[in-house]
Amino acid sequence: MKETRVLLANIDEPDLHTIAVYERLGGYGSMRKALLEMSPEDVLHQLEESGLRGRGGAGFSMGKKASFIPKGTMDKYLCCNADESEPGAFKDRLLMQKNPHLLIEGCIIGSIAAGANKGFIFIRGEYSVQADILDAAVSEAYEKGYLGDGILGSQHTFDLVVHRGQGAYICGEETGLLDALEGKRGNPRLKPPFPANQGLYQGPTLINNVETLCNTPIIVEHGADWYRKFGEGNSTGTKLVSVSGNVQRPGNFEIELGVTVREVIYGLAGGPPEGRDLKCFFPGGSSAPILTKDHLDLPFTYEAMAEAGSMLGTASVIVVDDSQPLVPLALRLAEFYRHESCGKCVPCREGTNWTVKMLERIDEGEGTPMDLDILGQVQDNIMGNCLCVLGDSMAMPVASMLQYFRPEFEHHMEEARAKRDLEEAVA
């Protein structure tokens, strides 16, 4: 199994993060083409035609999103979502650390398509090394005149600011990100109005993931028809896949959408450690419902994962091998979402809390068989009832674990209870 390297083509080039090396390899050529040879409408059209779907999780068509930005002379904004906080995801980190200029070029092309003149890269505070690299790259681009007023003598003006978050998963949610960028607590907003109409500072705002924006220079350079030939069906292009958990070679790989999950987990990441077998995996970060061995031969596409009851999400595959008990894993997962819930919506704030409490009870031998039913009901009552999908992000995987591995939960509960009884008897 080989990778299909488009975004990562030059990633091992030494000093790729400097503008000199990036330009030597053809960098900023797409920006020139988009500014000097194409009209903004052409750029937008190419992005729409390419079928590029958002790489941050939701998988919404990037071109379509950009086309929702109203025309007119009001202040419009571009936000790059670099708040990569999903457990299992680390693809944007690689892109920003090794190839920051690709992202900057992508931001410029995105701003041309959306007509934005001010852009922000919202990077999570923990990525301080990467933020420093981006800061340096932005200064280099300003020096070269690729950012600022009248880029390359054209009419297009675009300013770019690297904004560091301070550690909140919820800021990866697009409206939470906007609030954090406005200097508030990062609570999600009610939608509609969607950010394309009223986003940052109430202006039209295009928000895209790092990887999505990094794809745009490639599309502009080679054309939408070329790009669309990679991938399968409505999942066009290549995708960075972060494989982690119980595999022999965790890491980032670039694949053509449509290769099978087995090829990703076994072919690229080496599969579970010697002597162990795959139990289940999260196909799209910890928010995606788990899938099992039966799903290994599905094509890794947005559609196939959705059909199997999960989602491609950020394409962060977390592999769980058969030595891992599921209850502590579910508990750790729920604890993450309890910690990161912003507390604005009751179902999420209380649901994540009660899920943790129930799983703790089960793990400590205090659980009753009824708990599993209530656990399922709590998940049902979170899903779809909040402003954003953070609560759903816990409810879906926990519910899917119950769905596929209920006997294991029951068994764990019995064992834990027997152990507790024994300890009490000894005491």
Place this chain on the structure above:
Amino acid sequence: MTGDPGGIHAVPLPAGWDEAVRLDEDPATIPDPASIDVPPGLRAEIEGHMSKYPERHSAALPALAAAQRMHGWCSPEAIDQVAAVMQVTPAYLSSVATFYDMLRTQPVGSHYVYVCTSVACHLRNAKSVYEAIERQAVDEGLEDFELREFECLGACDMAPMASIDGRYVGPLTEDDAPDLVAALNEGREALPGRGLSDRGFRLPWAEGGAAPDRPGPPEEPDVHPAGGTWEDAEVLDVPPAEGPPPHSRPIPQPLDPGTSVVPDDEEDTEE
């Protein structure tokens, strides 16, 4: 208003829950800039952040981070100084500071060690690594460091891992704890060569290009799984001609037209 409010609160509130607020006083107003002494460096940095945004409030996060770097934590004094420069109320800044994990509202030490114990690291034994580091830190009396478990730091490839003031190190084992804590105590770089941003850093399983499935940029034309070829990578080493650089990223050639099915209409998805 102190003590246990009783009534419906079945769980007694932790001691000191209301220390941060003086409910008997009026809320603090926007400080008079003349009344608060702000270190010039901090003032310049905050004003620099404010100038980058169309709205000055946007500078709240970077400004608080800057004040935290100076004071070690978002102390009332630090918040007052930021409030004086930004001309917002201290309450507004407190509301922001209490939301974000990396802004500290208690004095905890001016350096940090975050050990990731989130889902992917959990699967690779992160909890015992954290406990080993914690034990070691207690034994050796690690001071001025905030050591805590942290949610996913975005480095699951090097799991289990830790972030030492932003420097990512991993993959860790329990045996690394003595070295790590000793280095922190002595103020030198912990686990040199094992930081993500260290020059030449490679994951153990990628060492020496031994992993057959992690190729570097292909050196000779290589068949793309879908049938095309890679461009010859050597072409890239030719210095660019004068004028606009050629569009020559080393990426696979597309397929012949017509070999893949392209759908006519796009699927409607929820945003």
